[in-house]
Amino acid sequence: MVGAARHVLSAKRGRVMVQKDVRRLTLILLFAPFAMWIALLIVVPHIGMVALSLREKVAPRVYEYGLGNYIDFINEPIYWNTLLRTGTMSLLVTALALLIGFPIAYYIAKIAGNRTRGALFLLCLIPLWVSDLIRAFGWILLLRETGVISTFLQWTGLISGPIEFLYNDVTVIIGLVYTVILFMIVPLVSTLDGMDDSLVEAGYNLGGSGFTVLRRIIVPYAMPGIVSGCIVVFMLTAGSYLTPILLGGKNSSWFTEQIYDQFITRFNWESGAAFGFLLLAFTSTVIWLGLKLSGQTLANTVAKS
Amino acid sequence: MARSAPAPFVWGYRAYVLAFFLFLAAPLVAAGTFAFNDSLFPALPWQGFTLDWFFNDTEPKLGMFHDRRLLRGLYYSFVIAIFVSTLSVFVGTTNAFLFVRGQFPFKNTLYIVMVIPLVIPGVILGISILVIASNMANYFDRGLGIDLDFLRPGIFLVVLGQFSFITTITSLVITARLKKFDATMEEAALNLGATRLRVLRTITLPFLRPAMIAAGIVAFLVSFENFNTTLFLVGSEAPLTITMYDRMAKVGSTPVLNAVSFFLMVGSGLLALVSIAVQRDKTVR
Numbered sequence: 001m002v003g004a005a006r007h008v009l010s011a012k013r014g015r016v017m018v019q020k021d022v023r024r025l026t027l028i029l030l031f032a033p034f035a036m037w038i039a040l041l042i043v044v045p046h047i048g049m050v051a052l053s054l055r056e057k058v059a060p061r062v063y064e065y066g067l068g069n070y071i072d073f074i075n076e077p078i079y080w081n082t083l084l085r086t087g088t089m090s091l092l093v094t095a096l097a098l099l100i101g102f103p104i105a106y107y108i109a110k111i112a113g114n115r116t117r118g119a120l121f122l123l124c125l126i127p128l129w130v131s132d133l134i135r136a137f138g139w140i141l142l143l144r145e146t147g148v149i150s151t152f153l154q155w156t157g158l159i160s161g162p163i164e165f166l167y168n169d170v171t172v173i174i175g176l177v178y179t180v181i182l183f184m185i186v187p188l189v190s191t192l193d194g195m196d197d198s199l200v201e202a203g204y205n206l207g208g209s210g211f212t213v214l215r216r217i218i219v220p221y222a223m224p225g226i227v228s229g230c231i232v233v234f235m236l237t238a239g240s241y242l243t244p245i246l247l248g249g250k251n252s253s254w255f256t257e258q259i260y261d262q263f264i265t266r267f268n269w270e271s272g273a274a275f276g277f278l279l280l281a282f283t284s285t286v287i288w289l290g291l292k293l294s295g296q297t298l299a300n301t302v303a304k305s
Numbered sequence: 306m307a308r309s310a311p312a313p314f315v316w317g318y319r320a321y322v323l324a325f326f327l328f329l330a331a332p333l334v335a336a337g338t339f340a341f342n343d344s345l346f347p348a349l350p351w352q353g354f355t356l357d358w359f360f361n362d363t364e365p366k367l368g369m370f371h372d373r374r375l376l377r378g379l380y381y382s383f384v385i386a387i388f389v390s391t392l393s394v395f396v397g398t399t400n401a402f403l404f405v406r407g408q409f410p411f412k413n414t415l416y417i418v419m420v421i422p423l424v425i426p427g428v429i430l431g432i433s434i435l436v437i438a439s440n441m442a443n444y445f446d447r448g449l450g451i452d453l454d455f456l457r458p459g460i461f462l463v464v465l466g467q468f469s470f471i472t473t474i475t476s477l478v479i480t481a482r483l484k485k486f487d488a489t490m491e492e493a494a495l496n497l498g499a500t501r502l503r504v505l506r507t508i509t510l511p512f513l514r515p516a517m518i519a520a521g522i523v524a525f526l527v528s529f530e531n532f533n534t535t536l537f538l539v540g541s542e543a544p545l546t547i548t549m550y551d552r553m554a555k556v557g558s559t560p561v562l563n564a565v566s567f568f569l570m571v572g573s574g575l576l577a578l579v580s581i582a583v584q585r586d587k588t589v590r
Contacts, residue, residue, distance in 0.1 A: 239426025
């Protein structure tokens with residue numbers, strides 16, 4: 001009896017062991033693609049980039065390690081001015097996208113009737129994946145000297161000669177806001193969609209003004225969507241290349257252009273890598289600050305949209 | 306809204322929304338419309354309707370379907386997008402199982418690590434992969450005399466570069482769907498004597514299929530329109546966005562670019578519609 005029981009018990013234990021092994025093997029098999037992706041395509045390349053940025057060419061094929069590339073960056077005002085300019089303009093674009101986009105998202109999620117809501121949201125989702133290149137191209141056709149708007153204004157007699165609307169900062173900002181605003185609106189609509197209308201009603205019933213309700217109820221509720229939209233929009237703007245160059249022309253002084261210049265035109269990869277790391281450090285710091293200040297995490301903002 | 310706002314405010318609000326959608330449409334309409342203008346320049350005045358910029362086979366109005374370079378760009382874009390979407394849906398699916406079903410240390414931290422590629426500027430992903438691949442290629446070349454051509458800029462690197470951040474998108478889409486899965490369905494099948502593999506094949510994966518298709522379409526679209534990451538990794542096989550940019554920089558704007566824009570907008574619009582329609586499927590809730 002006892003022997004049989006022991007036998008059954010050990011067989012059971014064996015099966016549990018096998019199951020445990022299978023589970024562990026499955027976990028390893030699932031973990032492998034993730035680990036390879038992150039390690040080989042994200043972590044190692046970024047370490048490589050930083051390592052390269054710390055290397056300096058002192059003679060052909062002779063290199064020295066040091067902070068030379070970063071010191072060059074500090075000593076050359078054009079470089080850090082460009083980074084500063086890219087940063088401030090990106091923040092401005094993010095703020096504008098939020099200010100312009102929030103009322104649109106609120107209208108789609110809360111005010112439009114059921115049928116209009118779906119249609120309007122679809123109108124936002126479909127052009128989401130149209131290339132920056134086509135968007136910028138469209139703006140060029142509208143805004144350049146021989147473009148649609150200039151021709152139209154001459155035809156109406158409002159202006160006597162052609163006007164060039166391209167190649168100035170206002171156009172670059174409008175173009176950038178245009179390129180990224182849907183990435184602001186879509187997460188905002190998803191967040192606001194989940195808000196119960198009775199929350200807003202309760203706010204009004206308790207005597208809140210429209211502004212108080214917005215500030216105390218709607219904005220706090222929409223915070224994950226706001227933060228998510230701002231992070232993605234800021235990153236896309238600071239890292240954008242086509243829009244500033246095509247709409248701003250030669251003098252757009254966008255930082256990604258400097259990186260391209262170092263890498264492709266001057267073939268100075270060491271300094272290009274340093275610039276790349278500086279851009280990454282800058283955007284990461286701003287995103288990190290935004291998350292800390294708003295009390296959100298990457299997992300409940302960007303991961304949800 | 307529950308509290309009825311004053312009429313002028315409501316009308317003002319509506320006018321604002323309308324103005325926004327006009328703003329949204331204007332450049333896209335401009336880019337698309339001039340594809341049909343019978344003129345050598347994409348500008349007013351309107352010279353009459355034509356399909357030459359699509360189908361004509363002689364210069365100076367060479368249509369896009371006879372333009373070898375553009376067609377080759379389209380072909381490379383297509384090949385790259387197919388590879389990227391297949392790979393990223395595969396890894397996205399394993400990631401979804403890993404993070405929804407798996408139990409392992411630092412799970413929450415690693416989940417955030419999975420999201421991070423989406424907030425790294427595309428230019429940086431491009432240069433970092435370029436740097437590491439070239440270093441490896443040089444190392445093998447100089448040290449061992451082996452020429453690893455695939456580590457030089459070209460289709461392979463473009464696929465890797467796009468895959469590196471598109472996988473985050475597919476992982477998030479598929480994870481969201483897997484989280485909604487009712488585990489009792491799997492248990493029921495197991496109790497009825499099905500093997501784990503059979504359960505996966507007949508129950509879990511069919512449940513995930515809409516999300517996998519939608520993720521694949523989004524990956525395809527993002528890959529197709531990508532410029533920033535691709536710019537640094539491209540070799541002689543330039544995909545369409547790069548070819549178009551080259552043409553714009555060298556030749557200036559010509560209506561054939563409008564034709565390509567129109568073609569891409571219609572194509573990506575239709576694909577986006579399909580992905581939305583597929584995801585609407587609400588079999589299990």
